[in-house]
Amino acid sequence: MRPATLSVLLRGAVVIRESATALLANRTAAPVASPPEALKRIAVLIETDSSAGCRMIRGISNYAERHGQWHLLLDPRDHEHRSALPDGWHGHGIIARITSQKQLEQLQARRLPLVNVDDVIDPPSGIASVITDEKALAEMALAHLLDRGFRQFAYFAPPSLDYSKRRGEAFAQHVNAAGYECAVYKPGYRAGRRLGWGERLKRVERWMRTLPKPIGVLAVDANRGRQLSEICHLSGVRVPDDVAVLGGSLDELLCDVASPPLSSINVASERIGHDAAQLLDAMMVGHEPPAYPIEVPPRGVQSRQSTDLLAIDDEEIVDALRYIRQHACRGIIVEDILRQVPISRRSLEIQFRKYLGRSPAREIRRVQLERSRDLLGRRELSITEVALACGFANATRFGVAFKKDTGKTPHTFRKELLAGQRQTTIGV
Incomplete structure (x- = not known):
């Protein structure tokens, strides 16, 4: 990350x-x-x-x-x-x-x-x-889509009185600052106007036909993300192959029952x-x-199948990335990747830096630490258990890597992460 x-x-x-x-x-x-x-x-x-x-x-x-x-x-x-x-x-x-x-x-x-x-x-x-810090949310959303190889982006928020425009404005600003364009859904009616399902479907379909593919879309919240995925299904648009959908908030039920399951920002x-x-x-x-x-x-992004796509046109690099995401938490090293993908180490390094801006080793560590941030939110797991589950040999090595990457120890990060939740004793 x-x-x-x-x-x-x-x-x-x-x-x-x-x-x-x-x-x-x-x-x-x-x-x-x-x-x-x-x-x-x-x-x-x-x-x-x-x-x-x-x-x-x-x-x-x-x-x-x-x-x-x-x-x-x-x-x-x-x-x-x-x-x-x-x-x-x-x-x-x-x-x-x-x-x-x-x-x-x-x-x-x-x-x-x-x-x-x-x-x-x-x-x-x-x-x-x-x-919610909308700038932080927008940065997380963009980073999540960029890490999956997307270079075309859009924001989906049908006019409504339920949310402000700040989320979309922040996302568009971050996309533009990164050197890309952000398409925004503008159906031509005001918030509060009642439209039937069929009319809403037609307007979204028309908008999606104008979008380049593949594209990563941030929906304002989980409900609208699920709606967009459903409209894609009815319109024959593949998720995530053509349109990767990321919900701007977490709703466990809606995200789980969406087809495919919806990735979301854990506000x-x-x-x-x-x-x-x-x-x-x-x-x-x-x-x-x-x-x-x-x-x-x-808190971060909860990744599910709706963004589970690597929008990169190099099959060997895609295979390498998939192998890392499937096996990083088993403690793999770069040599393990080379045994699975027919590519030289030099070419692997060059292509990773071209597409991701980091080395294969750094990508392995990124996936491990991304997983660790999720597991640190589960108070029933000790720090040692989190370390082992993420592919580290012991809690000490995990702590050194985590602090180097975030500036905080796993214990401090967990304490801040769980603020506002029921406190229990967590062993180390």
């Missing part, structure tokens, strides 16, 4: 901790509006019918369990099934996914500490926000929920909200 890509996995850690944790660290110096109560009533206006929403709520709950007695009012709805606070509710703070100006005004009228956890609208200054929803709760806790004892949104980088 590119150094720039690895850096974004960790770039937000210090900023996030300084923005929220530092507020809590200075509680004694801040004015306190009123004596603390034993039980705090917190409204959580985050949908419970989505995977991301549930994970975010889990992060809030985990913080509450460790830092005080909170009663959570979860996902209240009005008679039209819109997220709204009951008239008779009296609480101490609100964490909400704010999706409209009207909702923001209604919540502000409560005159309670408020933390927003989405960027659907641009809240005015004075509204605390903990949101750090639990971390967002945890840090939002931490920030609200500080604000409830009188601290001012931070001047800028706290941005949380995604």
